[in-house]
Amino acid sequence: MGRFFPIFVFTLLSVSLGFCVTVTDSLGRVVHIEEPVKRVITNYGLLPPFIYLLGEGDKFYAGMFLGKEFYRLLDEEVQKKVLKGRSLNIEFVKKENPQVVISAYWQANQRDVKQLEALGIPVVFVKLESVEDINNTIRILGKIFGKEEKAEEMINYYSKSLSDLKDYVKGISTKPSVLIVFYDGRAHSYRTFGGDMFQSKLVELAGGICVSRDLRGKKAINAEQVARWDPDVILIIQYRSSAQKVKKFIFADPLWKRTEAARKGRVYIVPNDGENWIDPCPMWILGLYWCAKILHPEILQDLDLKKMAEEFYERFFNLDLERVKIMGDFTF
Template identity: 25%
Template sequence: MTGVVSELPVRPTHIADLWYAHNELLVMLGGASAITMTVERESMSPWMYRLAPALRAATQLPATTPTAETLLAGHVDLVFATPSLSGVDSYRKTGIPTVGVEFHDTAGLLRCLDLTATILGTDHAQEVTRDYRTYLEETEKTLATRLADIPEASRPRVLHILSVSPMKVDGAGTMIDEWIRLAGGRNAAEEIKGSKRPISLEQIAAWNPDIIILGGMSGDAEPKTDGPVWKELKAVKNGKVYRNPVGAFPWDRYGTEFALQIQWAATVIHPELFHDTDMVEITRAFYRRFFSYDLTQDEARRILATQPPA
């Protein structure tokens, strides 16, 4: 998270958010109605739009790098974008206030929340940010206490598959690696650095993970299950292949639902230690507390089952 900015407006009202993950942060902080341009789509993130119907009024940008002229025509008074986005310099040169945002771990996530809340300039955004920090810290402490007696070498080896076709996994130095460890596992792909790394089935077979977690948007695994390589994997033979929940944003990626992800992952990796964890009620309480949305039990179950709103 860089926080590199141009001169900013006080309480922006016409925001263009060009980083998918950051849209969720704005929604959680009460800024959905200020998003007037976005790269998000209801077809991609239906739960985000269910939680924040105001997003339907935003212009859907056709690409992640709109021209400065497009943003000016939309009367944008603030842009959020990753620093590497090719259009950032041109936005600043034309006088559009632009904030560079990105994060790769929970420390960066919290800094990004702090920055975003400050820019929104509302008491609500500041209060939600403080509350979220407390919730995340308490959740991590609870998990650490329950997992304290399990030696590192005895923890299950977990492989997170982002995409099935092409096959891509997440290695060390990622939030995925972080939640695997916080939930009591070891990243089977720890020898690889970074996210979205292409990999072969043969390499997965060499790792032979105890547990496989398929990203919520990873695609259908069935084409890969026809051959002997997949079927002989320890995780497959033992029925330890799981599909990751998707809420406002995929829980397993880069967003505030990380706090739910570590709890869900703990129930998958160590069901014997977390048998009393009711993820339906935890999920409902989280969205009520941080998104001001009352999920029904059925809606919570659909999120946990990687299903869109009914």
């Protein structure tokens, strides 16, 4: 083990002497971490936003990001923290010597994770596939960073806001059918989300019926499939490609533009501040309310979503909404 043997020994001593924090991760594994926690690495692209949410960006040394633009407002050093590739570079992790590495639950059997554990570097696995998963992950992070109170504040906000939204939509008699779509530039195909994905679950919570609910995972779709579904509403997510280009394509393609959504002009680009609002990110609650207002404007006509967003960014990120560049159909 060379110079990493002392790390392993110190970890054991920390546990035995009580100088550690103990967490149960999303896989039910009990993990002991030396405290106070000051150095964290993650290769889970969805996780960094939640670390910044708790105000612990200075403890975050390297990780994957799905969107970096928003986090430049919070951390001038964020560009230096970006990991390249989806897998962990073991040599890089050794060099950085983190107190803990946080990974996605589906990475649990990867060889590099096992190598880290062999070096005495704790690995925590988290999950972000549902609202319950998000709350659990926030609690795990809160315990790791000693920010349990902040974590519970966030969870309580989500829970209260979700409960209020459910009260809004519980009396709905007609639920529109919804297709979520994004363009995968790597595969050169249009894709959607299955019913097991967070994005589809959010649409259902907002009072819609996801046309792809019988699928699993991210799936490529074609115009013929979309025509058979004939969704009432189409929501476009933007990642690397321009959502405006996708929107133009929908209104130009003969099959796509025959859909009820295109005919009625109910094709919308999901708001994005660097993170898509209907992805499992801290802003998911804004995405839920946005989606509900898109689907049921008559019920949520009094909702001031801009005010809600202003209060959210100020309260949890200490940011004025005017500094946040929100792309997409966020016009009310």
